[in-house]
Amino acid sequence: MFPLFVCCFLSIIATSFGLPTEPDFGYWNLTIIGGASATGWRYQDTTSIFYAADAEEGSALVKCHWVYSPETRNETMECTDSSFSYQWGDEGRTRITVQQTLNISIDGEARSTTLGGTADVTLRYGTSANGRGFEGKVLVLARRCCLGRMND
Ligand SMILES: *[C@@H]1O[C@H](CO)[C@@H](O)[C@H](O)[C@H]1NC(C)=O
Ligand SMILES: *[C@@H]1O[C@H](CO)[C@@H](O)[C@H](O)[C@H]1NC(C)=O
Ligand SMILES: *[C@@H]1O[C@H](CO)[C@@H](O)[C@H](O)[C@H]1NC(C)=O
Numbered sequence: 001m002f003p004l005f006v007c008c009f010l011s012i013i014a015t016s017f018g019l020p021t022e023p024d025f026g027y028w029n030l031t032i033i034g035g036a037s038a039t040g041w042r043y044q045d046t047t048s049i050f051y052a053a054d055a056e057e058g059s060a061l062v063k064c065h066w067v068y069s070p071e072t073r074n075e076t077m078e079c080t081d082s083s084f085s086y087q088w089g090d091e092g093r094t095r096i097t098v099q100q101t102l103n104i105s106i107d108g109e110a111r112s113t114t115l116g117g118t119a120d121v122t123l124r125y126g127t128s129a130n131g132r133g134f135e136g137k138v139l140v141l142a143r144r145c146c147l148g149r150m151n152d
Helices: 002-016
Strands: 026-036 042-052 059-069 074-079 085-088 095-106 109-120 134-141
Touching (some): 095 134
Antiparallel strands (some): 059 074, 095 109, 109 134
């Protein structure tokens, strides 16, 4: 109860003084390409670039490869940065949540901070020869949050 009270009390103060309740950290620019085979294999290749709020150029490029095997009924996700992860919010893949630990500047000081964000995605389907491909691009605003929430 107490931490919740502190959180909301502070945010009421911030709002009443016209201050933003959350600083703008930047955004992830994601490209998602996926598909499936007739035999039930499914894959997704995701590329992420982070654009810090104060930076001209993107950084922290990450590539992830996800595969589902119908034989083992198992899925594996591999990302080039282990602090990065993403998750679909629904079966239809219309909402994505991203999390990454980044070295960002807060009050002029570089700090390692875990940021997260959620955005709605519109994927285009039928992008591969077998008709089972899809792709999409989405920008996800980065907020300081989410640690521990991703894998609930
Ligand atoms: C997002 O990345 C794409 C390349 O995949 C690029 O063409 C586009 O300009 C980027 N958009 C923003 C807003 O960073
Ligand atoms: C399923 O995936 C998990 C983690 O990705 C791995 O540890 C496990 O060995 C896999 N099981 C099979 C049957 O492949
Ligand atoms: C974070 O960035 C600063 C400045 O760019 C650099 O000096 C520092 O070594 C970086 N820290 C990590 C953990 O990468």
